[in-house]
Amino acid sequence: VADQVGGDLWFQLYVVHPTLADQLVARALAAGYRTLVLTTDVAVNGKRERDLRSGFGLPFKCSPKVLLDGMLHPRWSWRLLTGGMPQMANFASREAYDVELQAALLSRKMDASFDWNALQRLRQRWPHRLLVKGVLHPEDASRCIELGADGVILSNHGGRQLDASCSPLATLPDIAQAHPGKVLVDSGFRRGSDVVKALALGASGVLIGRPLLYGLAAAGEKGASAVLDIFQDEMSRTLANLGCASVDGLSAELVIRTP
Incomplete structure (x- = not known):
C-alpha cells in the first residue's frame, strides 16, 4: 500500500498479542507510516x-x-x-x-488484557504520531494524552460492538474542550451536515468509514470519490445556510441539542 499511494500514511493497529503487535509496528515503520491508530474497542468481537x-x-x-x-x-x-x-x-x-x-488467527491473537501499561509501552515503541481510537469517556481521553498519545478518536465502532454505548457526539464537547486540537470523531456520520455538527462541537476532524465502503462496493474507486464529493457539497451547502464562510466560523452555539 505504501509503495502505491505515498503521502501521509496511517496504520491501524488492533489490541493484539504483544509479539504480533511488535511485528506489525516494525513493518509499519519500515514502510514509512507516520501515524499509528491504536483501535481499543475490539478486544473481543461484538455480537453483530x-x-x-x-x-x-x-x-x-x-x-x-x-x-x-x-x-x-x-x-x-x-x-x-x-x-x-x-x-x-x-x-x-x-x-x-x-x-x-x-480471521481465526486474528481472533486468537486479540488481547483483552491490554491496559494503560501496554499503551505506555507502545508509546515508547512508536516514535511518530499516535492516536487512540475507541475512546468515549473524558477521563480515558485525558489518560491517553497524559501517557503521550498525540490525540484520541471518539468512536463506538459504528455501534457494532456494544449497541448500548453512547454516541461519540454526546461526549465530544467536554473532551474537545479539555483537549483542543487533539480530538477526532467517527461513527454514524452519513451526511456532510453531520460532519459540520461535529466540527462545531469541537472536533478537529471526522473520519468517514461506511459511506466510503458503500461507494467502493458500488463503483470502485470512482464510487468512493463520488461519496467524498457528496460530503463536500453537503458541507458547503450547510456552511452557507449557517452563514459561515468556512469551518473556522463554526461554534457550539450553532448546534441546538434537543432534550
Whole structure:
C-alpha cells in the first residue's frame, strides 16, 4: 500500500498479542507510516446480530439467499469469481493461506488484557504520531494524552460492538474542550451536515468509514470519490445556510441539542 499511494500514511493497529503487535509496528515503520491508530474497542468481537441474520461471516456459507443476491449483482459476482476471496494480507502466511484461517488467527491473537501499561509501552515503541481510537469517556481521553498519545478518536465502532454505548457526539464537547486540537470523531456520520455538527462541537476532524465502503462496493474507486464529493457539497451547502464562510466560523452555539 505504501509503495502505491505515498503521502501521509496511517496504520491501524488492533489490541493484539504483544509479539504480533511488535511485528506489525516494525513493518509499519519500515514502510514509512507516520501515524499509528491504536483501535481499543475490539478486544473481543461484538455480537453483530445483523451479520448473523444475513449470514455474513466466516466460514462463508452459500445459501439460496446468497445465490439470489449474487445473481442480482453480476458484476460483483464476476469480480469475486475471477479475483478470489479477499485476503487479510497482514495476517497471510503459509499457515494462514485463506481468509478464514486469517480471521481465526486474528481472533486468537486479540488481547483483552491490554491496559494503560501496554499503551505506555507502545508509546515508547512508536516514535511518530499516535492516536487512540475507541475512546468515549473524558477521563480515558485525558489518560491517553497524559501517557503521550498525540490525540484520541471518539468512536463506538459504528455501534457494532456494544449497541448500548453512547454516541461519540454526546461526549465530544467536554473532551474537545479539555483537549483542543487533539480530538477526532467517527461513527454514524452519513451526511456532510453531520460532519459540520461535529466540527462545531469541537472536533478537529471526522473520519468517514461506511459511506466510503458503500461507494467502493458500488463503483470502485470512482464510487468512493463520488461519496467524498457528496460530503463536500453537503458541507458547503450547510456552511452557507449557517452563514459561515468556512469551518473556522463554526461554534457550539450553532448546534441546538434537543432534550
